[in-house]
Amino acid sequence: MGTRAQERAALRREEILEAAERAFARNGFHATGIADIAADLGIGHGTFYRYFKNKHDIAISVAERVFSKLAEVAMSEDPTQANTVDEYRAQTERILGGMLALSRSHPVAVRLFHEQLVSIDVERLSTILETYAAFTALFLQNGIDKGFLRANIDVQPTSEALVALIFEGTRRALRTDDDEARRWATAGVRLMFDGVTAR
Amino acid sequence: MGTRAQERAALRREEILEAAERAFARNGFHATGIADIAADLGIGHGTFYRYFKNKHDIAISVAERVFSKLAEVAMSEDPTQANTVDEYRAQTERILGGMLALSRSHPVAVRLFHEQLVSIDVERLSTILETYAAFTALFLQNGIDKGFLRANIDVQPTSEALVALIFEGTRRALRTDDDEARRWATAGVRLMFDGVTAR
DNA sequence: ATTCCAAGAATGACATGTCATTCCGCTTTG
DNA sequence: CAAAGCGGAATGACATGTCATTCTTGGAAT
Numbered sequence A, B: 001m002g003t004r005a006q007e008r009a010a011l012r013r014e015e016i017l018e019a020a021e022r023a024f025a026r027n028g029f030h031a032t033g034i035a036d037i038a039a040d041l042g043i044g045h046g047t048f049y050r051y052f053k054n055k056h057d058i059a060i061s062v063a064e065r066v067f068s069k070l071a072e073v074a075m076s077e078d079p080t081q082a083n084t085v086d087e088y089r090a091q092t093e094r095i096l097g098g099m100l101a102l103s104r105s106h107p108v109a110v111r112l113f114h115e116q117l118v119s120i121d122v123e124r125l126s127t128i129l130e131t132y133a134a135f136t137a138l139f140l141q142n143g144i145d146k147g148f149l150r151a152n153i154d155v156q157p158t159s160e161a162l163v164a165l166i167f168e169g170t171r172r173a174l175r176t177d178d179d180e181a182r183r184w185a186t187a188g189v190r191l192m193f194d195g196v197t198a199r
Numbered sequence C: 001a002t003t004c005c006a007a008g009a010a011t012g013a014c015a016t017g018t019c020a021t022t023c024c025g026c027t028t029t030g
Numbered sequence D: 001c002a003a004a005g006c007g008g009a010a011t012g013a014c015a016t017g018t019c020a021t022t023c024t025t026g027g028a029a030t
Helices: A004-027 A034-041 A045-051 A055-074 A085-105 A107-115 A122-145 A155-175 A178-194 B004-027 B034-041 B045-051 B055-074 B085-105 B107-115 B122-146 B155-175 B178-194
Strands: none
Touching: A004 A034, A004 A045, A004 A055, A004 A107, A034 A045, A055 A085, A055 A107, A055 A122, A085 A107, A085 A122, A085 A155, A085 A178, A107 A155, A122 A155, A155 A178, A155 B155, A155 B178, A178 B155, A178 B178, B004 B034, B004 B045, B004 B055, B004 B107, B034 B045, B055 B085, B055 B107, B055 B122, B085 B107, B085 B122, B085 B155, B085 B178, B107 B155, B122 B155, B155 B178
């Protein structure tokens, strides 16, 4: 299996993916040529085609990489674990915190997610968001079943709304400093749990 | 001013804008050629350049049109009018209802907003969202001042979150039927006002 | 250990196609 | 009959993807 050559090939494929991710995030998907990606690595652009069938192929690969980075964080908590609002709130804070950290550690991937994925494959993007929403729905259902969340929550649309909220948070994090991002997270969690109404 | 010729020119400019909006929404901004827009109207594509400087020019113009359509609805209520939560809730429902109606009456514009504006001008898009957020902030501040909204709301991030929520609603409306959209609106408003916590 | 050799990796010139934009002859209008 | 408007062929820039050719590499033979 792991011959020297195969390892090198896998490594180079990885390098190309990373260069493409950077290039797409920097100049936009459409404005990025295969030649740009190749030049970034100092390789001939013919070489690119040894590793990827065409531009669409690498676009999909880059997109999936980004999706899985986000999914790893977004789906890191157990949806049936919480038994009280506070526990769920803590889980939510961890997820949000993780997403903001991801915006710091992989800003290129997150930028790509917000600005370019729509250019690459809208349908796939929608599907992914729905998957995240379905996962979020499990948390809500858990809370309703255990009685610590409003019984009359309409789970599906509410979870969709929450996903939108979370991703807007990461979008903001890209554009602001850490303090702002934390402030955003706090306000978001409050909105989510307490709503806007005075009590 | 309004000579016959000038009127005709203004009219044609408008036709081109509408055709471009349709084409961008149907095939995407990058995949749309000037020739496509011209063909749609049955005019020569050289003619296009009598009315717009270049592709970027019309892209910007189309974007601004869409922004103002959305703004008209988003900013149709008076931020200082409400004196009770219920009044504000009613205003919010009207705004959301208006946005959903817009998704029905001008799906092309709304689709463009979600899928293409990011390709045309990300910065402008961000600015616009911030403007909407600033307007939303006025409602929140009004409610806090009058005591019917939570006093500890962090106005700026919360209004940003609400804007994200509203626009996600319109995105959903594009992809679902009227009943679903209304269901979404109801769930969204509940989330916003009541939060997710049981009481 | 050194030389040799085949497999396959890398390269970049090139064919091809697509557009945005320009140009110029023709038509309509005033 | 000018002038303005129009159409669409022509142009040039540029990106993708192919392929004949040139390296590299790592094992086999001596």
